[in-house]
Amino acid sequence: MKTKLKQVTGAVLAAGLGLAVTSSAFAAESLQDVMKRRNLSQQDLLAAAKTYTPSGKRDEFIAFSSGGQSGQIIVYGVPSMRILKYLAVFTPEPWQGYGFDEESKAVLAQGRIDGKDITWGDTHHPAISETEGQYDGQFLFINDKANPRLAVVDLRDFETKQIVVNPIYKSEHGGAFVTPNADYVIEAAQYPAPLANQKFVPLEEFNESYRGGVTYWKFDRQEGRIKPEESFSVELPPYSQDLSDAGKGPSDGWSFTNSFCSERYVGGIEKGRPPYEAGCSAKDTDYMQMINWKKAAELVKAGKATQVNGHNLITIDTAVKEGILFLIPEPKSPHGVDVTPDGKFMIVSGKLDTHVSVYSFEKIMGLIKAGKYESKDPYGIPVLSMKDSLHTQVELGLGPLHTQYDSKKCVAYTSLYVDSQVAKWDFCEGKVLDKLSVHYNIGHLFSMEGDSVNPQGKYLIALNKLSIDRFNPVGPLHPQNHQLIDISNDKMQLLYDMPLPLGEPHYAVGISADKLKPAVRYKVGTNSRTDSVHEGKTRAGQERIERDGNQVKVYATLIRSHITPETIEVEKGDEVTIYLTNLERAQDETHGFTVSTFNTHASIEPGKTVSVKFTADKEGVYPYYCTEFCSALHLEMQGYLLVKPKGYVAKGGSLAASDYTEDDYKKTLKKVADTQAVIDSVVGYIVGVNYKDFPDVVAMMDDAVDQLNRTKEAKAKSDAAAAKQDWEQANLWAEQVWQYQVKAADLGLRAKTYLEQNGAKPIK
């Protein structure tokens, strides 16, 4: 072990010399050789240098992408484009125990619709919580289009905490979008339907009885939860609602929601009618729907909302009467409506028009104040003049879809779906600055903090829906392709293609990494889904099995490398709940837990308590084990669930064990002494440097000391057994001392390497 330490030290020192590539013994191939072999251009090398992130270096931004039909959220680093986590939201995911432990099942149960489990979601638009229009990195919201729901993720632990079901829609697309202080989370309907639940209305009554709307979910930042009873919706005509955005700065208090199929066309290709795609895109314009949500919230407080399915609804009539709802024509079949960072303009992309349209909030307010309406729509909503509302229109190309902003004033980026291009343009002057081809059929795009009041520039990411020839083939179902673009300079430069291995992301947001400060451990006994102390919290020494009738409750703990208890005996038919507390404090020392064939799994991060529950409905012997490779002896982190026949009476007998001799015991003692010497040497190094300046090392040391403290009790048992010449017990408890040592040594070695690589300095 000491030899090894020297080797590590040697290697680390050698790496630190910064030898030139051509002269280093590591590099049999020169950079030129590699470029030639791999057919890389100078331009490629520059791109590589801009995205490649060496071991241990961090990313500058973190992206949160919808996971599409996977029902999850994808977290990745920018510019390395490495996916860090698939965060479970609407779909059960066993690695995280999501939908397999009782705590997360309770979250998923909030998302039941009409009394039934919905085990997936079509996630579309994530939004990061904002403070004064700036991303604050505290919470993340995401919608489910297929089953109109919204989820709240806490970025302190990257876990889904809440799911709310929209009480009046049958589908939704245009959410989540937050108001500038995350007071409300905006969610718009998509396909019109009757708002009353489980209400059948024939399509012939589409115009009269089908409706859309926009919902404003009240968010309580202190509790980190949405308050359904304080939330409300504004009813809209049966125009299919699309994306939304909240106003900011001068336009704060208003929200903007696109629509398509304002033709209110009802298809029926099987009956000889032209399909929706023809009838829904026949007219040149649809409507931008403007809502004064601040005033709407006041109307709700003033009791002017009606109740639909127990939910506050401001009807179209009320909204018109109170002057909080307006329409403005916009180029047909638009997708994005994106408020500029200064809050002065709303930029709309009509997918079937070659222009982006820049609406002036000031002009619009002027029209409203002057009462200048061009007309009313069939539902009596005032329609403002498009021409009089526009600041400018710019011809960008085919299929403009979504716009994001740069840190540079007036600079915007718009995706062009049909052209498969990104256009960089100036929305103040109304001119195109640059174009870049991407592959293929870009949907959304996002720049870093690009829809906040303070975009960060630097990077833009194109979310391309097809990948076709971009990657090695993996069967008929292809990944999507997120392309990283450098926007630091006048000309955009394509840097990197990232395949998306799961789901079809729609929209993403990127935040400065330094705004995220997630925890690495929980306070011992935390129920992470309720942020409270878990009823099953168990400390070392408190492990127990309690029975009440056929209800069996097991209070268990996990620590490298054993589960306590190691045997659980129940009778057939018992309902078993196992509470699991992870006693570790070291970062990343997660344990997993499953009982074979009982379809349950838990992920128990340091400090967490979770529970798994099942009915022991079959006799037999079922191993349980830690499903994480948590130490060299993780396979031995095991136990047995014994399901006995009802009324089984034990026959007695003793547990088999091998014969151990005094020699075995002495050999183990020698091993323990040798290992202690190694530990002492490592500890000697660590305390000889400024390790206290490294919080990660302090955490590892805490845990190592914890492991070493446990040797005392094991040693006492070993000594006592030796005194009685019980060599089996003496030897095995000495072995257990060694097990604790090994884990402490492992932590110590990791800490030492960390210190060496992070420039720890000797203390005097």
Place this chain on the structure above:
Amino acid sequence: MKTKLKQVTGAVLAAGLGLAVTSSAFAAESLQDVMKRRNLSQQDLLAAAKTYTPSGKRDEFIAFSSGGQSGQIIVYGVPSMRILKYLAVFTPEPWQGYGFDEESKAVLAQGRIDGKDITWGDTHHPAISETEGQYDGQFLFINDKANPRLAVVDLRDFETKQIVVNPIYKSEHGGAFVTPNADYVIEAAQYPAPLANQKFVPLEEFNESYRGGVTYWKFDRQEGRIKPEESFSVELPPYSQDLSDAGKGPSDGWSFTNSFCSERYVGGIEKGRPPYEAGCSAKDTDYMQMINWKKAAELVKAGKATQVNGHNLITIDTAVKEGILFLIPEPKSPHGVDVTPDGKFMIVSGKLDTHVSVYSFEKIMGLIKAGKYESKDPYGIPVLSMKDSLHTQVELGLGPLHTQYDSKKCVAYTSLYVDSQVAKWDFCEGKVLDKLSVHYNIGHLFSMEGDSVNPQGKYLIALNKLSIDRFNPVGPLHPQNHQLIDISNDKMQLLYDMPLPLGEPHYAVGISADKLKPAVRYKVGTNSRTDSVHEGKTRAGQERIERDGNQVKVYATLIRSHITPETIEVEKGDEVTIYLTNLERAQDETHGFTVSTFNTHASIEPGKTVSVKFTADKEGVYPYYCTEFCSALHLEMQGYLLVKPKGYVAKGGSLAASDYTEDDYKKTLKKVADTQAVIDSVVGYIVGVNYKDFPDVVAMMDDAVDQLNRTKEAKAKSDAAAAKQDWEQANLWAEQVWQYQVKAADLGLRAKTYLEQNGAKPIK
């Protein structure tokens, strides 16, 4: 649009000039600037050049990694380390429709245990099918440790085709491993338990009644399925079985399976007994279990197997009597047993020993032939001398775990779990060649085709269990870390850290990318889970709704951008099956399908037919739509499921539509003519070059022609309506002509770009 084409062409030409980095207008920052800003060393740049893969370039190798507790398989490219797909195996996954359409539900149902759904798996060890010991890239097998099962994936379409439940184990770890022609897939038990199903036996009878074993699943390559009735197991003592490997070359016909806890220790920390981790690692050696599987298969054919749970079992007694089972001591708590490419040696890593042990197959056969047994174990199995079986032992460091091989003769790589290092060493000479530190606690490792008879060298990947400080933090649950290592040279070089965003991978295999030839489309009407024609196959024009009592069957098709039919009317209580056929032929033109709030989703790749089924148990109006962003009008690819009250009688009335005039119709005709001109121009370019040399372009052209052919019928309807002065129908069918044109134009533009970028040449 023509302007745009010129712009694209211009950009492509400019990019082709290969301008030097410093002089290019694209590069405001020089390479040196970037290296300085991002703090990259020359060594980092070299690593970047070795892994960075520019847009559109392919990877040299494809890795298949277990997905751990995610229950899936991860597919990624090497050296780019980009994840291409999470392939659904044991856990329902909605993006792929896996567990949400009826066909994949049938696959998952094969994995039910004791009559109940198991909705996850703890996948550990993938294996690629082999022909004469070489990876052939046809099939992939993977195990589920928690619920002893094995899955078969067909690499023609990267879909899971079969799940088999092990009939006698309660857990398993050591699978999948294939014999050199994939005649059998090997799966070993892990924690001992009674072999009879649902049989309770107290732990006091552990030695007498708990057992392990190795199962040999018969694989039928023609059918691409495992044949359970031709499969068998060999019973083993209650030593916990660990990993296995099949012999090859001289050792073909044998298989080798490690064990741990051959102490047969039963823990019980809650009763004051030392835990498993102490008692299971107290002795210096465990046993390598050698089985002559070829002879075992003959014994089964000869009727010498007994039946347990309807499965062929060769008992220990029979195995001993027939001379097909032997034990050899091996260093304690081993993980990997890895047969060398030449089949002459088996290399065992005892995790708690500092050595790797190289066993000589020749020496072992000599001992067996000479009948030289050192002893017998308590179950009567002959034990060979460890000393006499060894070729050599090499001290590598702490925690040796798993060994893989290089293309260079005698060169092996072994992971060192506790040291967090990779050792490169020579197993012929028995000497260490190089060591490399990795982060942290490496479990398995794999080199390219590194456990076949023909390893490819070049790259080695370390599967590290912790990532701690390696990546930006994402909460208490961290990703794992796969580190890419260049092994082309004498010294290993660390190239890249790849976070694993989902699940804890255990083992992975890498194959030359050129051995994989997956399809990009299905023959129209294929049931991909059974490889046969789907009963619901529907061609264009055959769409229909059939009713039989309360059984409603909808035969639907999908093509950009409409679903036929667009209205489905049923009564409350009806059982609805929707068959969905994707008529597309273009690569990557996948459609998705869901009915809002009915918890169903399908992914329908080109040519596939799938079905979704549900009971319409609530009245109301439920939109359905394509969940893929399949064209600019994907949102309009919609329809309505109307669930009427039982016995509802339609009131009549007409579907609302806007008034259209002759002017509208003429405007649309003008748009159609303009678009046709663009299409003609694109087609002019394409047919002017050697496009037939590009299969991808030919497929796109097929699809474009298909779209254009559809204009005929729409145009006829438009013309007929115009003749009758029905301007609504005339205009909307003309709009539909344009919709077909837009998709054809989109395909044409993609094809043109592809041709320009791939060096198409004018034809004369």
